[in-house]
Structures are given as structure tokens and as C-alpha cells.
Amino acid sequence: MTTSATEQTTTSAATTTFESAVIFNIAFTTAGFIIFDLIRKKSKRIFEPRTYIIPEEKRSPQVPNGFLKWVKPTLMTPDEELIARVGLDGYMFLRVIRAFMRLFVAFTVIGIGIILPLNHVGQSDQPGLESFTIGNIKDNERLYAHVIACYLFTAAILYMMYHEYYTYIRLRHECLTTPEHRVSARATTILVLGVPRQLNNETDLKNLYNVFPGGVKRIWLNREPTRLIDLTAKRMKALNKLENAETVFLEKYLKYLAKDGGSGQDVENGNKIPTSLRPTHKTIPLIGKKVDSIETYRDEINKLNEEINDQRTKTDTFKQLESAFIQFNDFVGAQLAATSTIPRLTEISRDDVIWENLKVTNPSRVARKIISYTITATLIILWAIPVTFVATISSLSALTSVIPFLKPLVTRLPQSAIGFIQGVLPAIGLALLMVCLPYILRALSKFEGLIRHSDVMLSLQGKYFFFLLFNVLLVTTTVNGAAQAIPAIINNPTSIIKNLAENLPKASTFFLTYVLLSLSTASIEALQVGSLSSYLVTKKFLVKTPRQILHLETTLVYKDWGVTFPPHILIASIGIVYSVIQPLILPFTALHFALFYLAYRYNFLYVYDQIYETNGNLFVHAMEQFFWGIFIFQLTIIGLMFLNDAHIPGVLAVILFIITISTVLGMRAYFQHNPKAEFLPVNLMGVIDMKTNKVIANTDFTKSTSSVTEDEKVDQGSKNKQISENPLTDIDDEYTDPNVVHIKHGDIEKKRGVNAYTHPALIVANPLVWIPQDNTEMYKEEIKGCQDSGLNATSRGAKINEKYKVEVDITKAPNITDEFYVEEAESSDAMKRNTTNGIRRLFSKIW
Template sequence: MSDSRQDQVDADSSVSTFVSALWFNAALGVGFFGAFLILRKTRPQTFAPRTYATSIEKRPPPLSDGRISWIWHMFKLSDDQLIRTMGLDRFMILKFLRMGIVVFVSFSILAIPILFPLNIIGQLDSPGLNLLTMGNVRDSARTWAHLVLSVILTAGLIYYTFRETRRYLVLRRAYLMSEEYRTSVMARTLYVPSIPQDINTVENLKLIFSKFPGGVRHVWLNRDLKDLPDQVDERQENVQKLETAITKVILASYKHNNKTRSDSDALQQQQQQDNAENGTNNNDTSSYIIPKKIRPSHRVKPSFMPFGLPCIGRKVDSINYYNDEIARLNEEIQAKQRNVKNLVQRNSAFIEFHYQSAAQMAAQTLVHHTELQMAPRYVQIAPSDIIWDNMNIKSFERLIRRMISISITTAIIIFWAIPVVFVQSISSLDSLSKILPFLSGVKNLGPTVVGIIQGILPAVALAVLISLVPIIFTYLSKFEGIPQKSFVDLSVLHKYFFFQYVDVVLVSTIAGGILQTLPELINNPTSIINILAENLPKASTFFITFVMLQSTNSPGQAILQLVPYILSFIMPLFSTTPRDIYMQKTTLPGIKIGTLIPSQTVIFILGIEYSTIAPLILPFVSLFFCTNYFVYLYQFLYVYEMEYETGGRAFPRAIRHIYIGMFTWQLTLIGLFAVRGNQALGQLVIMIVTLVVTAFALGLYDKSFKPLFKYLPMDSFEDRETDINLTAGDKEERIEYLKDESKAPAKAKNNGDDDKTEVPFSSTKPIDDDDRRGLTYPDSTSSQYSAAHGGKGSGIATTSAMDNAGLRQRNNNNSGGVAGSNDDDDDADAEALHQRVLAKLENEVTKSNTDDDVHNPVVASAISKLYATEAYMHPAVYRTQPPVWLPQDELGITDGELKDLKARNVYGLDIDATAFRDAKKKGKGKVEIDEQKLVVEHRGIPGSLPVPGTHLSYVQNYIRTVVDNINFFGAIGPAGGDFLSGAFGG
């Protein structure tokens, strides 16, 4: 009687747990997705920023305005469109989600109609949801069905993983051999660490690596820059603080002097009064004198204090202080940039080859006779992907750091299991109360309350616990000395997966079984195998509720973006400067594959683990992959941006996780068959054979595919590189040149290692692929940059946009010494070449003495080469001062400040941004930027230099920006010329 009553209580508890979780998660899903459908069109900056804030060629197609019809249009997009829009990394995540949909939807249709009747009818009549599990089967003959379905699922997974991997490799090769990628500097550049001191020179490195086809093009030696990067960052901060201070003054002045500049009499009277107060005699109404009471000030922290405190420190005028600080930093940075050649070399370098195949071969060849020297080498590192702080770590030190990192990771995984066990135990209050009797009263609160406690709280608590770990793993991965940001993310992917695999899958499963059987184990320790085999299927209820939560909560939060939605109303209130407004409108939310993919592979593993043991989990795993595919298809197209592109390197790691899950599942089934003794001997033997076959399949997988994940096979190149400098784009231009100019093209040449090809639009040497470093890292920066947009600046010559013809069509007979000369190309030392190009560039701009230098083919060629030589230099070596970007105003404050900036040798401008009186705010000031030009047309912040190695249009803007810098600092005088030379590393 007592046992029957307890079984009924257990059944009610199990069912109420499931029902409570089902209703809770259904409500979450309806709420999240319903709210998204309603709000989607109201805030494009939250729900569709990639339609305007990313580069034009990467923008997704617009969706219809209907509430539901847009979904159909989104699903109709082809794979080619998806790859073009989102890149291969994000596309392969979608491919993995598709794989999950196909596997679990098809297996649900196959397995549930077979296993549910076999598990339920005429068997043990276990309480609650345990009735649906394999643990309810008394007749061992029925387990043949579980075995056959398990073998079918194993065969299907092996076939599917091999097929999808082959398709991935086809896509990866197409990506790496695409015109846009293979003509990029990233495709041909090799990172070499741990270089012995006696070899670490440009000459020696060129001698070693010139043995590969085509030879060496450029060598970048990494140097210890000491505090130079910190000073460059400090200057950037001061520029932004100065922009904030001046912009706030402009807005406050509108409020203080709430009149238009046309009220000249009142304005002059006000200025005369302010002149008297400030001790000045300036009657020029074009420059508004800032009243003292609205002129900003702040306290400077004492030098002996690590941080500032309120009311402590010298009080200074903010505008004057930041002006002086920028001028001081300009001088100090200039001096260090000018002498960067004398800084201590680090033990690493970047080698650029003429051929992509040479870089691939060099990465796989044994280069040095001493162990761990000049190894391991990395190919395909984008300039924006480099972790500069890890450039001086030797290979042996990396091994030690990796061992420390693995040890700490292991400790975290082990000790994090303690709270996970407690959380999982809440899902079984009955068994927990046997150990902790004081909790028995909780069971009397009623089935609904108990169901909420067991069905909702554990899953939520577990999700919170595991969300805290990636931050620690990211730090550990950087500590290992990994040289690439993308590889740090891949390292986090492995760590985070094993954390979830151990603490979520294994610990939770074992903890559930042990807690339910602990009293019996104490009385009869030898029965542990039988007891665990019987009770492990009962732990499935917790995982079913956990998968439910992940199916609705995680994707629902991702697509609704409630916090970003709220912040989209709040942040504009704090965005005052043109730069703040621009960044607020163009900054895209990112996605980290290191945390995203493990969350998906763990659900995949749970689906496999319980597919035949507790088949009720299958529909919810199917739901997980369906909702995640819908959400991330939309988010990857319209919302999320990635900082880098790895060519889908995370996909094979996800496949490997599937095999780990298969091993766990098969070992569990072997244990379940083993405890049944001779009655399930046949099933046991076949399951062991299945495990061996799976292990063989994984070995074959690694043997067949692993090298192809890292390198390109030589047969991929064939004749592609015989004329690498004459790409399809050049050939089209050559045809157009013949049509438009009626001139015969020069005969193309291929001179062995030099690989120089003459084209009709080259004056000395073709710009070749240096100005097409576009797509070295597609969209790796948040914007394009443009200096001269037709507004006023601090003495900067403004020019019209440069077109390709002005860059390409040059006089072949021009003999002026520029960067494109053969002498320059023979110099592999990128630093020396950079200095020589800059000197010739300054001479050419000074000699031309025109405001139209961006149309000068000699200047364009030189700056293109300058851009190329900066690709693998530390940004602090060549970065100039970012312009102080101010809004034009009616009061003339900006005009006066720009004059002051110029007098201090500080670069400033006031284009594409305006401050005006806002009638809606009773005449208070408001700042706006030219969104059409800067955001929609994707021209970016005026006057800022782009990151080298990004996109062709960036090179065009770079030419415009460098010319304007030369004009500005040249107009200042000798001091300005010295600054420019230092700023560009001359």
C-alpha cells in the first residue's frame, strides 16, 4: 500500500514537472517570438542593422513588410546568396543546424511510433514519464528494437558527417581560391614564431623562404614597441574627450544664447560683454566666445595616484587641457614612430610570398633543424585578427602556458560540478529528501508548486551557471599565447564544449542516478551497476526540461534582443558628438562561435544519448534545431556581424563533438545491455561492434580530412597563379581600356620569382593586388573611411572622390621615382620600403603643389604601395592622429576651435556633421550627421585611416586621407612635416 502510494506520488511529480516546464517554455516561446513579430519593423537599428550598417556588397536583400510573409522570402534565399551575405563561418553554423533538423526530425518519425508501445505495453509500469523510457522494459527481447534503431542512427550519423564534411571542404576550397581571397595579402602571408636571433633578419628570412615558388615579397619583423601602443590609445581617448567637451559647449551655448546668429546686434553686445569678462578684444562675430560658466573643466589626478578621485587634483580647463595633451602625445608618438627601426626585435615575423601556394608549402615544411624553432607556423592570418601582445611568445613557452591553461580548465570543470550536482538534485526532490529529510515538507506544497520547482528552476539555474564560464576560458586561451583572435575563439569552443559535456551531460546524468539510488548503494554497494543501469533512464526528465528551455528561451532572447531594444531608445540621449552618433548607428552586435556552437553540440549529444533510451526527448531536440535555425538565419542575415572569417574552421570541430556524443551513448547502451546478462547478450555484442565501427569511422575521418581543414592541396592551384597580378578585374579593365582609349596593351610578362606583369594602366609597375587587398578580411572593420567630403576643416584641402580611372590610367613614360618602381619591389624589408615610399610621396605632393593630388597617378601609386607595406605592421607604428571631428555650428564655435587646433598642430575637421537649434526642444542644440553619406553609402568617419588589408574602396579612401594629412601638416610648416614623417614611420 505504501509503495503504491509512493509510486503514485512519484508519477504525479514527474508528470507535473513535465507539464509545468512545457507550459512555461511554451509561454516563453510565444511571448518572445510574438513580441519580435510585432516590433520587427519598428526599430531597424535593433532588428535589421545589417541592411544599412555593413558594407554595401554584404547587405542582405530587403524583406517584405508583412507580419509573416517575410519568413517565406527569407527561406527562399539560395546558399550562394547566404554565403555572399554572411560569410562561410556563419553559413556552416546554419549547415550544422540543418543537420540537426534532418537527423532528429527523421529519427523522431521513425523511433517514437516503435519505441513508445514497446516501452509501455505490458512492462514494468514505472511511475510517470519513466513509463516511456527503456528502463520500463522488462522483456529483454524487446530491446532488439532499441538496438536496431541505435545501429540505424549510428550508420546515419557516420554517413551524414562524412557527406557534410566533403561538402564543407568544397565550399572552403572555393572560398580560399576565390578571386577576392587569393589576391589578398592574407592568402600569401605566413606567421613565423620562435625565430633564432642569428636568423631574425630580413636578409636571412628571405634567403630561407625564397626557396619556395615565386620567392618572398615582403618581410615584416615584429618589434617591442614598449608603451607606444598605449600612447596611441591614450591619444584616441583624448581626441574623443575633446570632441565631447567642445560639442557640449556648442549645445550649452545654444541654450545659453537662445538666439540665431542673424540677431547681430544682440550677439555683438553679448560677445563684447564676454570679451570683457575673458580679457579679450575679439569682435569677430564668426567666432563665438564661450562664456566662462559653460566652459567645461575637470580635475587632473595627481601623478602619484593610480586613479582619480572627486575633488582631488588640479582643476583645469577641459578644452585647453585636451588640446595640450593631444599636441604633447603627437610629439612623443612622432619621435617613437620615427625611430621604430631602432627598437628591439621580437622573435617572430610575417613573410609575404608572391604565390599563395608558396605560403601553403612553407606552413607545412620543416624549416629549422632545432626542435620548436620557427614552428608552428600559421598561414592565412588577417591583419585585423592578430593579437599583438602574443607576438613575442616562444614555442616552448606556449607549450608551458598551454599546460597551465589545460590544468586550470580541468580544475574548473571538476569543481564546477559541485553546484551542477546540487542544481540537478532539485529536479528529484523525492530522492533528495531521502538524504536531507528536512526537505520532505516541500513535497507537501502540491503538485503544481513541486512541478515548478523541479521542472523550471533547475534548468534556469543550470543555464545561469554555465553562462559564467566562457569569460574565464577566453582569458585562459589568450594566456596560452595563441596569435589569432579567431583561434582564441576556437580554443574557447573546445574548452566550453568539454565543460558542458562533463558538467551538463555526464555529471547531471550520473548525479541523477546516484541521488535516486544512494540509500540502496549504502546498503548494498555491489549492486551499483544494476542500480545505475536501471535508474539512469529516469534522469531523462531533467534533460527534457532543459532542452525545452533551450528550445525557446535562448533563441527567443537572441531574436527579441530586449536589452538592445531598450538601449536603442536610451543611448541616443547620451550620444552627443558626431563620432558617438556615428558609432551608435553603425556598431553591430557580434556573435562568438566559441560559446554558440558548444551550446548546440551539447543539445545534439543529449538528443543522441537519450534517442533510444528516452525517446520523448526527440521532438524537443527537433524543436531546438528548428527554432535555432530560424533565429540564426535571420540574425546572421540582418543583425549579427563577425569580427573575423576563418573559412568555417569551427564546423569540423562540431562534427568531432558529435562523435564524442556517439561514444557516450553507445557506452551507455552497452552498460544497459550488460546488466541484463545473457538475456541481452546478442544486443551487447552487436553494440560493442557498433562502438568499434564508430571508432574506426572517426579514425578514418581524421586521417582523410584533418590536413584539408588547415591547408590547401597543391592540385587546387594548377595554373591559377601563372598570372596572379592579372586578375579577372584587370582583364576586364584591359578590355575597357582598349575600347575607350584605342591603345594596345603592353605584353604581359612573367619573370620568374619577381612575378611582375605589365598592364597598360601602369606608369612603372602595376598596382597589382596591393590595392586589392580588399577582402583580405571581408568586413573586418566596422566602416569604410573617407577624409574629404566637401566640408570645412583645419586647413585641409578638400577634394572630390577619386575614381578608379584616375588611379589606374597612368602614363607609362612617367619616370618619377615612386613606390611602384622595380627598385622598391626588390626590397623585401617592409619597414625600409615604407620609409622610402613615404619620402618619395611627400616629395611628389610638395612638388605638385595642387589641391587635386588624389588624381595624381604617381601619388596614387605611391600611397597604394604605402598601404600595402603597412599590412602587417603594428597599427601604432603608422597611425596618425585621428581628426578631432566637430559639428558645424551657427555660432562659429567650431571655426574658432579649428583655428586653435591648427595653431597647436592638432588635426581637426567639421564636415558631414551639424549642430543646430532644435525647435522641438525649445531652441536647445542638437547634433546630426549626414547619415546618407556616412552610414547608408558606407563612407565612414571622415579623415580616419582604414585598417590595412581590408577592401579596395578603403585604399581609395586611404589615398584621399593621406594626401589631406600631407597637405595639412605641410601647411603648418617644418614641425608639421616632422610630425607626418613620424606618424607614418618615416
């Protein structure tokens, strides 16, 4: 080994780089979790909203106060309770994080206990971190251990994936066959695309689909109400302005009364309120006529109401689309129809529909998909340019001999500064480069014409992962390895193979710092930095009306799986690729998943809400993406074996690669065609209880839970008790094993009736104006003014406090949803209604 000054500087800088990254990220992570522990009780809205905002059946119990008192309820909540609260998507996500944590803990034992000493002791004696890499080995006999470790790691991963696949399919079946789900609109309805024009009417479609069990219950022919959508959006904009004007006026009036001389005598004597208090605006900015804002917006809403109501009487004139929602009387009929017809979608929730994409035709979807993937591929390639630049910073010391003008700059800096620049800045820079990507890729996925928001998330998940895989793992590895090898190759061009074999493992230093940076993001996840900042800024400066405040206080954060899953699959891929190259990466990878498991489990239990559900499909996509990490891991080992002239270990690695591909293909075929692994086997559609393997009547499942009598409930409870007291002996089968997690009950769906799959613009009613109360009761005059002009208005659950700020009591707020804004009677029941979901969907358009 050469010991030139440049190489010594590079090695010293690499060690300092690692030390700086460890100190910075461990300190940041520890501080983040401590701060979270100290402030979590100071803002229940941010850190415990699921304990009071969501419906009672989904709520989590209060978290005890005290240092680290949140850890026990977070980790000790049973899986069956967890899945009931967070859904199958959230549960499978947490299972994957936990599975990776367990894998990398086991890999750490092997890597640190066996591989690292083999790399380090009695070999080339490279200084610093390089002495722990596979590049330090000069005795090729030791490389057999690395290949054996590769076999063990691969076997453990494949077993984990098989077990998680099997568990997922069982849980998915249980989810789809719960009594609540079987009678839901989501389970009994399919969306048929590309309906031929001659069949695109209720009569012919009903005749066509009535052959399936139970027959057709209802058909919704999709239309394109573009004009109605525009009018509804304008009305909501005017409503927002009216409520803002009403709130500003009441606040000004209260302040006016509080001033000296503002006793309110002019009001009591029947005189007009000073005109200066009435909000005004110009019809055209700067040059238009000044008008009274409240009266103008009231008139505008009234005119829009009339035009919208008129448009609703002309729905038959709206352009008819080539699609229809078909609801069956029986769950089995919907399942069979979905497998026997032209392109269709099942398990489609009304809230999940992207209505504007229904007008996209099937040929157009194909063209859009080609365009989307072409642009995505181009972005992936072009993004490699800035990624390459960022990656070279982590090899700054090595490049000083190739780029002379860098040498004076680097030599003047202290080692701590070089360590920070190489160890912290590149990882942060790479993370910042990826910040805007999800927005671009999400727009491309939506452009494809996908019908469901959940499908957009799945499409984004695939695009984002391959973006990360190519630019973070492949490009960065290549750039760092080349940067380390270039000086040696320039000095001795004939030894290019040897230099590549020695220097490619040195790229692991960058990924050590990258994984370390991910530890700090776990504390950011727990702290909810983005949500907390957004909430505080919005509450302070951006919301004023009761509607805006209610939306802010009751809309929960949700995870976009398209950008949540890929970074963790990438970390797992990085960990496995460098597991035997640089075993030091293994404990940090295990720590990454341990910290994120803790942070995510807490947030799913107490913070996050999920609007869109894929019934766990995101898990399948994530596992298939991780296959790429396994393949890169094995190909890297094959390359390093042959670069080091270790031909027999190389051949063994090639054999493992072939075995792995065969196993993966076999696993996919098994889970696609095995009777128990089908999407929903016929025997689960209504004649066999999958948890007990007992033959039952189809009507036992399809009977609505709301129609079950108390005697039937008691009888069913007795049957369940007998089953639990006499468990089946086939405990190897997870379908009947009482010791594994099961889904006992599905979500009870909101009943929508004849409007279940009607376009929202066709059914939204005239809006309700929400005005806050004031202690002078001036709000009553404003409500009367709205009612006299033909608008519905209320003041329930909102008031202006002594500091002239609006307060909202979410338990007394009016029942405002995305479908109906009809004023209800002033009853205690109506005042107690929680309007979280409706307000959230309403403001998703406004904001």
C-alpha cells in the same frame, strides 16, 4: 513495482515537472517570436542593420513588412547568396544546425513511432513519464529494437558527418582558390615564428625564402613598440575627453542662448563667452587646480603627438621579436613555404592578429598552454559542485525519503509549484551557472599566446564544450540517476543493479526540461535581447560625442564561435544519448534546431557581421566534439543492456561501439590524406580549375581582378556559359556537380600596401578632432581653435539638433580609420564614405 506514497509523489511531481516546463517554455518561445515580428521594423539598427550599414556588395535586400513576411526571404535565400554574404564560417554553422534538424526529425519518426510504444505498452506500467523510458521494459527481447535503433541512428549520423566533411573541404578549397583570394595579402603572406637570431633580418630571410615560386615580395620584422602603444592609448583617451568637452560646451552654449536674457549680444559685441559655459576639471581629483578642459586636452594631445612622432623615428631601437611576416609574389610560393618551414601560420588577416602575443616565445607558449589547460581542468572539476546542487533540485521529490526535513516543505507545496521548481528552475540555474564561464575560458585561451583572435575562439570552443559535456551531461545524469535510485537502494540494498537499471533513465526528465528551456533561448536569439537592451541604454545614457554615436550606430554584433557552437553540440549530444532511453526528447530536440535555424539564418542575413574568419575550421572542431556525444550514447546503451541482463543486445552494442571508433578513425585518416581532401593539394595551387578540372595557366588565377579588361571579362563569361550549358557528367563528384552550392567569388581585400602587416601603433597618424555643428556656427570657432593649436578638426556629418542632442549622418561622416585620421577635402565623394569598419576597430580599444 512498488507503489509507496513516496514513489507516487515522485512520479506525480515528475509529470507535473514536465508539464510545467512544456507550458512555460512553449508560451515563452511563442511570445518571443510574436514580439520579434511586431517590433523588428521599429528598429532597423537592431534587426536589419545589414540592409544599409555594410558595403553594398554584402548587403541583404530590405525585409518586407507584415506578419511573418520575414520568414520567406530568410528561408528562400539561395545558399550561394547566403555564403557570399555570411562567409564560410557562418554558412557551415548553419549547415550543421540544419543537418541536426533533419537528423532529429528522422529520429523522431523512429523514436516516437517504434521505440516509445515498445517502452510503454504492456511492460512494467510505471506511472507518468517513466512509462515511456527504457526503464519501463521488463521483456528483454524488446531491447533488440533499441540496439537496432542505435545502429540506425549511428549510421545516419556518420553518413551526415561524412557528407558535411566532404562539402566543407570542397567549399574551403573553392574559397582558397578564388581569384580574389589568391592575390590577397592574406593568401600570399605567412607568419614565421621562432626565427633564429642570426637569420632575423630582411636580407637573410629573403635569401632563404626566395627559392619558392614567385619569390619574396616583402618582409615585416616584428618589433615590440610598448612605449608607442601606451602613448597612442593615452592620446585616444585624451581625444575622447576633448571631443566630449567640445560637445558639452556647444550644448551649454545653445541652451544659454535659448534662455531669457541669453540673446547672445555679449558674443556679437565681441565679448567673451560667459566663463560658466566653459567645461573645467581639476588636474588632480578633488584637490588639484581647476583648468579649462578644452585647452588642457588640446595641449595634452599636441604633446602626445610630438612624443609619438619622435618615437616613430626610433623604431629600430624597439625590441626585435622572433617572428616575421613574409609576403610572396605568388600564392603558390606562400603555400609551399608554409609546408616547408619552421612553425608558421597561414591565412592570417591583419585584423585578426593579437599583436601583444607576438612577443610570446615558442617555449613560453608551451608552458602557458600547460598552465591554461591545468586551470581549465580544475575549473571543470570544481564547477561540478554547484552543478550537483542545482541538479538535485530536479529530483527534490525523490529526495524527501532520504532527507527527512524536506518532506514537510514539499508536501505543503501544490503540485504546480513543485513542477515549476523541478522543471524550470534547475535548467535556468544551470544556464546561469554557465554565464561567466566564457569570459574566464576566453582569458585562459588568450593567455596561451595564440596569435589570432580566430584561434582564441577555436580554443575557447573546445574548452567550453568539454565544460558543458562534463558538467551538464555527465554530472547531471549521474546526480539525477543516483538521486532517483537512492531511496530504493536504501530500502533494498541487495537490488542495487536492478534499481540503477530502472532509475537511471529517470534522469531524462531533467534533460527534457533542459532542451525545452533551449527553445525559449531561440526566441531570445531572434529578439536580440542583449543587443537591443545594450543599444537603448548606451544611446540614452553613455554616448554623447559624434565619434561615440557613429561607433554605436555602425558597429554590428558578431558571433563568438567559441560560445556559439558548443551549446548546440551539447543539445545534439543530449538528444542522441537519450534518444532510445526517453524518445520524448527527440521531437523537442528537432524543434530546438528548427527554431534556431530560423533565428540564426535571419540574423546572419540581416544582423550579424563577422570580424574574424577561420575559413570553416570551427566546423571541424564541432564535428570532432560531437564524436564524444556518439561515444557516450553507445556506452550508455551498453551499460543499460548489461544492467538489464540483456547480454546479446549488450554484445551487439559493444560491436557497434568498436565499428564506430574504427569508422571515425578511418574517416579522419581519409580526410587528412585523400588527395582531394588535403588542406590545399598541389593541383589546386594554380594549374587546375577545381570546378571544371580544366588545366589552366597559373597566371589566370593570380591575375588581379582589378586588372582584367572588359574583353577578358566577356570572354571569361562566355567560357563560364559554355561550361554551364554543357555540364560534366561526373555529377557524383561534388567538385563538378552543378546542382550543389559553390563559392564563385572571394572577398575583395582592402589594399594596405607596405603597411599591410605593420604594427598599428607604428603607423597610426595624428588624430582628427570631430566637433558637431550648431546653428549659431560657434563650432567654427572651436574648429579654428583646434587648428590654431596644431590639431586637425572637422564637423562633417554631425550636428546638434533642436533638442540639444548630437545627430550623425553616417553617409557624410569623415573617413576615420584605425590607421589614418587625416582630414580630407570637402568633396561629395569624401562625404559619402562609410566608416563602419574603422570606427569599430577604433572603439574596440576605447570601450
